[in-house]
Amino acid sequence: MEDQRKPITNNMQLAKKLPMWKVDPQIQTLVEATCFKHFLRFHEGNSVNQNLSLLTALAYFYDRDESVFSFGDKKSFFVDFSLEDVLYITGLSIDGDPVTGVENVSAHAIAHELNIHETEVDELYFKRKKAKTNVRLDLNKLRTRFEKVPEECLDCDAYLKAYLLYLLGTVIMPNNTEGVSPIYLPLLGRNTVNKYAWGAAMVGFLKNSLKDTKALLDEGKTGSISGFVYAIMVFALERFACVREELSLRSVSDNISHKELEPKSEHQGVKELRSKDKEQRSDQEEPLLISNGLMTRAKSNKLKEAVRDILKQGMLSDQEGKELVTTTLVVIQVQEG
Template structure:
């Protein structure tokens, strides 16, 4: 019964009921999907496949280690699962920098960055001067400049870097070795953590940060990588976008560790014997993924339960394999701060995903809205001045560590969360276009009558407004298997004439009575109202439903089956090879 009610309710309203948190819902991709406007899988831009073509000398490897990229250079070439990444993006909200899942909010934290790709998450912010031309900066830091065919404004082609600098001469001077190493580092960040949607170019503004390799190692490259990924996820979550960049290997492996969705079976034992932990997924993997599309991943996420989530996947790791430099900075995973990567400043909000740190989730503080700045077109701009407030917030990171609250229960959080989140992305049931238009009109009427104030009305007028509200909500509910209406934040507005306290008490008693008596009173009341004054409307609704909407009722059965274990649904087997396919509700 709970499955039926929830499916029915969210068929007409997937949320949010209160837009105080997700205030940009209109521009989010989930709005377009709900309206039947599919964009398909995103184009994913990352270029790890050619990193192994660089023949690095021992001198270069030592310089790379000093610069803080000793572990990132080990990043494997993992085939990206574009449909899975796209389905995750549909759950990302740029208002909170978190994934809004059915079980609560989750996100990629600084802790995940440190464990998975081994970049330093503590240090100076990655920020500097922007450029609109490549020639001068390339000559200064690489010893040569690309021809105009290999540049575009302040960006240089990755292919030029590889073709020109992938083999350092054996007899190269120290200055030449440094130039070749800077070229590799620019290629590395442009292929992974700072990959762009251009697909084959990287900004040269990172080069001056590699002038001194010891100084380069003092930057918080991991924080910059996460800021870049947050911005990329936020952009890709808008319905106007069709591609995504950033460190998608980090995102995909984060999902493998935390969510039992699309996770491949491994040839080797899944033990943490190597660092960074992204190496766990290196090499050939078992399990078919080619037959999975974004719709199937979306359905799986819509049916996600707590049993499908590993909130703390690193808890049993042997810390002997983790470098001391990483261990000493892990506390920053709980730092509520601003992440900086040149013009990209994004909020890191671990207080919204406390369960990822083994804590009980409580209602988080409101997110302070911040300005997402851009570089613009001017070259030679030092962003430190432009981003001073964001840099200051990062400097105070260790003073803003989120701590657990005592004597708290998660039930209060979930009641709040369901009101402010977008619970479903895909429709649990397909709806015909005619029926969809009629439902939209009824929802408009319901929203309108819910906003009518009964102040100053006489008893007859109040009764009329209440009756209209009851009929409209009843008919909306009747169209989804005649399920009882689920209380919403707006449903008791018509009772304000008797006083706010009295209205709440009536609603509580009515809800308890319906629960005890199987909703018989509610259905009887609705039938009497319809029979007494709305027979024409009800008859027309029934005719339309019987005539043009049989496919809708059949689809309800399909929707219910799609969230059952594999033994009850073949569809489930194609989504996830695991034996426990997620149900809609725990």
């Protein structure tokens, strides 16, 4: 029987605009001091492409009620695209003040944030034919106005805000237009931007988009996921080995050599001690094996004993002022019925 599922459509047009902004070295230095620093890599010729087949499959498995990916005939297995995933993939903060923005940003407020005259604001608005009022700034006009930074700029905060707002509008929280809301401008200053949980905002935006997309797919319509879908693709490749095998890829973490993870300035003697300590911990820690099947009292006691030992190690390490390092992994499989 032919697969009747509707594929999702490409929604990367706005993301392709990001590399168009030629980041001035002065602004690059400021961006590198923020949680958005890793997005500068997309200006180095690294393209952002979608695997529509992968994203379509993921969208069909999305549970709108639980906001997770669910698998199995009875939805007995759940995988969450979580805050930790976004932190790991993007480096964006997941702990901080909520990204709520400022309501009803006036032309005067925009002019103040971007350090321009109020008459210039009208030229930056994204003009919609049937709209009574302008509520978004045009991405193209924003880039044209703020891409070039004066030499020896004494106060580049406005140019930093403009670039980060452009980043939000093209990659982090895009909409179906080429406009971006100015409500985030007060949050994007060099002294304030790192105080906010941008990673949490990204998760919320992507999950809302997944929910809307799945609603369309359930109705037999075509949808598209808005937001930084690259994060969802990396999430799938990291979480599901079968996807990597299908695409003949390896885990991102597998592609990083141990030498790349070692501090370059670390003394050779410290490296030897670290290696010796790792071998000792590897010898001491044995895997906890609990057979499949029903969770019997004996299995429960075995699990409780393992967890109790971990907590005990933590208390002793805390008293001695040491950091607890454990490789214990506990996997619990729940079967209905």
